[in-house]
Amino acid sequence: MNENKRVMQLAFWGIPLSLGILGLKMLAWYVTGSVALLSDGLESTVNVIAAVIAWMVIGYAAKPADDDHPFGHYKAEYVSAVIEGVLIVVAALLIVQEAVGALASPTLPEAPVLGLAINFAAAVINAIWAFTLIRAGRKYRSPALKADGEHVLSDVITSVGVLVGLLLALATGYAILDPVMAIIVAINILFQGWKVISHSVSGLMDHVVSAEEEATIKAAIAAHAAGALNVHHLRSRQAGRATFIAFDLVVPAAMTVGEAHDICDRLEQAIEAALPGAQCTIHVEPDSETAHGVRVTM
Structure with missing residues (x-):
């Protein structure tokens, strides 16, 4: 059911x-x-x-x-x-x-x-x-x-x-x-x-997820972001049974679109498995445009 x-x-x-x-x-x-x-x-x-x-x-x-x-x-x-x-x-x-x-x-x-x-x-x-x-x-x-x-x-x-x-x-x-x-x-x-x-x-009023759920999201990102350099600007909001998550993913400038897309798919699947009902929006950035961020080992 x-x-x-x-x-x-x-x-x-x-x-x-x-x-x-x-x-x-x-x-x-x-x-x-x-x-x-x-x-x-x-x-x-x-x-x-x-x-x-x-x-x-x-x-x-x-x-x-x-x-x-x-x-x-x-x-x-x-x-x-x-x-x-x-x-x-x-x-x-x-x-x-x-x-x-x-x-x-x-x-x-x-x-x-x-x-x-x-x-x-x-x-x-x-x-x-x-x-x-x-x-x-x-x-x-x-x-x-x-x-x-x-x-x-x-x-x-x-x-x-x-x-x-x-x-x-x-x-x-x-x-x-x-x-x-x-x-x-x-x-x-x-x-x-x-x-x-x-x-x-x-x-x-689009309240953020709980501290425990945010830790779960970060752990899923850290464990499945191989190939990326870091993430930043992590946002979340709870809407009933759905959780909306967005963040920027920094990858090497030389990485192909297909390779970056594979990383995004892997991250979306990992976050949804860890937090059922989660819906992710990931913005990919080349490292040449990002001076700082939070490492994916967070």
């Missing part, structure tokens, strides 16, 4: 799963009347919308390059990730609204054992799914899939906080702990949403 198909499948299954989690959480709220559980359910409502957006955008990002988009549609995933971050913030604000309204007249939940059991089951399912999405997002270099996983993980954090708040309220008899815990959880969700947004905006 190719990477695009696997990513699309994961994004699609997030839709029915998020709907099922929403149903469980609203059932937990229905049997207890807890404002914290209602807040948790409201965040899951946002999760459903986010899952649909992620699936649609990942499908668009997988489209091949065309005349209007010669470098592909990869950046669409960052748009989805930004929307995910905004929706996380919206969910947090909805939670605060519900919790503040309940501060004036807090009440202890009804049928707490059943409600907590239902919510706990939803949290466990969500946690498994969140780590599955995050791991797949990193493996397939999908910002949208990773952001969706982080969104679901923020939902898990909400559920844990809600469960703790309800247990404290039941143990102490202080019903106000229910909405107070909901507000504390919302603050944490706001922070998570900000992290998702800032990371995604960075991707839209």
Whole structure:
């Protein structure tokens, strides 16, 4: 199964799963009347919308390059990730609204054992799914899939906080702990949403690859640049699942075009093997026009 198909499948299954989690959480709220559980359910409502957006955008990002988009549609995933971050913030604000309204007249939940059991089951399912999405997002270099996983993980954090708040309220008899815990959880969700947004905006601004990936690129160049003299002006940018790399390759002035082309082919293949999804642009220069550079043994 190719990477695009696997990513699309994961994004699609997030839709029915998020709907099922929403149903469980609203059932937990229905049997207890807890404002914290209602807040948790409201965040899951946002999760459903986010899952649909992620699936649609990942499908668009997988489209091949065309005349209007010669470098592909990869950046669409960052748009989805930004929307995910905004929706996380919206969910947090909805939670605060519900919790503040309940501060004036807090009440202890009804049928707490059943409600907590239902919510706990939803949290466990969500946690498994969140780590599955995050791991797949990193493996397939999908910002949208990773952001969706982080969104679901923020939902898990909400559920844990809600469960703790309800247990404290039941143990102490202080019903106000229910909405107070909901507000504390919302603050944490706001922070998570900000992290998702800032990371995604960075991707839209053509952020360079990580230090580890840059070291991988340099190692591949050094190991497969036999015949060249040095390289310089190494640039990189991350665009969703694609990595664009460009650098200048200095060769002896007497080298033929065919020989220089063979070196470029070898380097492109080595970099793509070391960094799947990489696309290279190499500018060849004769040594007579280059006074300095970084040796290929870097």
